[in-house]
Amino acid sequence: MAIALQVLRHFARAPSRPLLWGCPLTRLASGMALEEQARQIFESTVGAMLPGPMLQRALSLDPDSGQLKVRDRSFQLRQNLYLVGFGKAVLGMAAAAEELLGQHLVQGVISVPRGIRAAMEHAGKQEMLLKPHSRVQVFEGAEDNLPDRDALRAALAIRQLAEGLTADDLLLVLISGGGSALLPAPIPPVTLEEKQKLTKLLAARGANIQELNTIRKALSQLKGGGLAQAAYPAQVVSLILSDVVGDPVEVIASGPTVASVHSVQDCLHILNRYGLRAALPRSVKTVLARADSDPHGPHACGHVLNVIIGSNALALAEAQKQAEALGYKAVVLSTAIQGDVKNVAQFYGLLARVAGACLTMPAAGTSVEEDKQLYELAAQLQLPDLQLKEALEAVVGAQGPVCLLAGGEPTVQLQGSGKGGRNQELALRVGVELGQWPLEPIDVLFLSGGTDGQDGPTEAAGAWVRPELARQAVAEGLDVAAFLAHNDSYTFFCRFQGGAHLLHTGLTGTNVMDTHLLFLRPR
Numbered sequence: 001m002a003i004a005l006q007v008l009r010h011f012a013r014a015p016s017r018p019l020l021w022g023c024p025l026t027r028l029a030s031g032m033a034l035e036e037q038a039r040q041i042f043e044s045t046v047g048a049m050l051p052g053p054m055l056q057r058a059l060s061l062d063p064d065s066g067q068l069k070v071r072d073r074s075f076q077l078r079q080n081l082y083l084v085g086f087g088k089a090v091l092g093m094a095a096a097a098e099e100l101l102g103q104h105l106v107q108g109v110i111s112v113p114r115g116i117r118a119a120m121e122h123a124g125k126q127e128m129l130l131k132p133h134s135r136v137q138v139f140e141g142a143e144d145n146l147p148d149r150d151a152l153r154a155a156l157a158i159r160q161l162a163e164g165l166t167a168d169d170l171l172l173v174l175i176s177g178g179g180s181a182l183l184p185a186p187i188p189p190v191t192l193e194e195k196q197k198l199t200k201l202l203a204a205r206g207a208n209i210q211e212l213n214t215i216r217k218a219l220s221q222l223k224g225g226g227l228a229q230a231a232y233p234a235q236v237v238s239l240i241l242s243d244v245v246g247d248p249v250e251v252i253a254s255g256p257t258v259a260s261v262h263s264v265q266d267c268l269h270i271l272n273r274y275g276l277r278a279a280l281p282r283s284v285k286t287v288l289a290r291a292d293s294d295p296h297g298p299h300a301c302g303h304v305l306n307v308i309i310g311s312n313a314l315a316l317a318e319a320q321k322q323a324e325a326l327g328y329k330a331v332v333l334s335t336a337i338q339g340d341v342k343n344v345a346q347f348y349g350l351l352a353r354v355a356g357a358c359l360t361m362p363a364a365g366t367s368v369e370e371d372k373q374l375y376e377l378a379a380q381l382q383l384p385d386l387q388l389k390e391a392l393e394a395v396v397g398a399q400g401p402v403c404l405l406a407g408g409e410p411t412v413q414l415q416g417s418g419k420g421g422r423n424q425e426l427a428l429r430v431g432v433e434l435g436q437w438p439l440e441p442i443d444v445l446f447l448s449g450g451t452d453g454q455d456g457p458t459e460a461a462g463a464w465v466r467p468e469l470a471r472q473a474v475a476e477g478l479d480v481a482a483f484l485a486h487n488d489s490y491t492f493f494c495r496f497q498g499g500a501h502l503l504h505t506g507l508t509g510t511n512v513m514d515t516h517l518l519f520l521r522p523r
């Protein structure tokens with residue numbers, strides 16, 4: 001959603017359908033076309049990760065006793081509950097929390113992306129908005145996902161609220177992706193501009209989110225456990241919506257309620273790796289040198305409960321449940337799909353071929369060569385949690401429709417000036433791959449969708465494809481390779497079959513990365 005807010009006005013007008021939270025899909029199964037089933041599963045998966053349902057799963061309040069239950073822990077509420085939050089999905093999370101906690105909530109401060117309230121209003125998403133006389137103060141800032149003066153003001157208000165708490169208080173911290181940029185509080189003498197410049201340079205030179213956030217933590221008053229420290233001796237409960245593969249709480253939004261385990265040496269290694277150590281501003285050197293000799297060490301976080309309430313893994317578990325309800329043998333392959341979109345597309349293309357053969361000819365199987373190639377492709381992608389062997393074994397035993405599920409965030413090396421997003425580009429590339437081999441006698445469909453409802457700077461969440469795509473595109477006079485060469489997947493899908501393959505959910509107010517669904521259905 002980094003560039004989301006530039007296009008939110010346009011996006012808010014995009015046609016969208018209500019998400020199917022809690023809708024029993026079995027009811028819909030009979031006679032449903034494969035693409036309809038795929039859409040339904042995607043939409044209900046996103047629906048399960050919406051702020052309302054997520055918070056209701058994580059929190060329960062006994063209105064009589066005032067006991068707040070968070071997972072297996074209980075907290076007594078008595079006019080002692082405060083709330084802070086920062087991240088792209090935090091407005092809806094705060095609205096859901098306010099709804100759930102009612103009068104118990106004394107005061108709150110949240111930092112959310114600029115324009116998000118207007119966008120939600122335009123999109124008619126009332127459930128994502130706070131009440132008119134809310135006790136939660138909203139700051140909007142961090143345009144283009146970069147820390148700015150407004151986000152700094154928000155961070156200082158959040159710090160002030162936290163510092164004023166006592167041992168009788170409970171601080172609820174709502175965290176989602178984009179939280180790092182929305183909570184900047186550089187340690188003096190580092191300035192906001194210096195921190196912004198360093199973050200930009202690191203990102204531009206290819207630092208990953210773990211590396212980026214290690215540096216952000218070292219230079220911040222609130223990241224790396226600093227917020228938890230400011231709130232001490234109050235109890236702290238962090239409800240975290242993960243946008244990072246593997247859900248590492250110390251990385252998501254730079255872990256403001258998680259003690260940092262990184263040393264100054266770790267930071268210097270990272271800065272060296274990206275050629276930034278020599279040109280560091282004096283202020284950054286001063287802060288790092290000070291941290292090296294800090295007698296207090298990392299912030300202690302014994303008074304904190306960190307809870308992941310939404311993640312790609314939870315979304316895929318929901319999708320798996322929905323697919324099973326429709327009669328599919330559903331297997332989660334990985335929640336950590338990363339790497340260049342071209343390699344990921346090749347992987348899914350070959351996976352469809354190998355799994356298709358396992359399904360239709362379980363005794364004969366695929367050629368040894370194809371199996372080997374598939375495992376090699378998987379190894380290149382370095383997916384830590386890949387269940388490829390298990391998935392293929394399940395397909396062999398399936399004797400019926402199969403749905404392979406995965407999630408993560410592939411990357412697109414932008415070369416052209418076209419309009420698209422990583423989900424649409426992945427789907428288009430997989431469509432081409434699927435068309436290369438006959439997959440008779442099975443129906444195949446691949447869907448890729450972003451759970452935030454916005455794929456790149458487009459108004460679609462993603463797209464779905466079938467093996468016939470390339471042939472049908474030629475018949476419509478569309479040159480798929482030319483669209484791909486310019487990263488113009490959105491324009492392609494808008495023209496192809498009148499835009500029927502695009503996924504339109506509208507801005508969802510959540511973000512747990514992308515979901516990939518591969519359906520194989522014997523005819």
Ligand SMILES: Nc1ncnc2c1ncn2[C@@H]1O[C@H](COP(=O)(O)OP(=O)(O)OP(=O)(O)O)[C@@H](O)[C@H]1O
Pocket residue numbers: 001002003004088177243411412413414417418419420421422425450452454455456457486487488489511513
């Ligand atoms: N024309 C394009 N074709 C394909 N991908 C594109 C195009 N333009 C931008 N992108 C990709 O879109 C991504 C940015 O979009 P988006 O805001 O959805 O992702 P993000 O910043 O990772 O946010 P989030 O994690 O919240 O989804 C980048 O990965 C970028 O490479």
Ligand SMILES: O=C(O)[C@H](O)CO
Pocket residue numbers: 176177178179180181209213243244251252253254
């Ligand atoms: O805010 C951040 O640090 C990223 O979105 C990862 O959570």
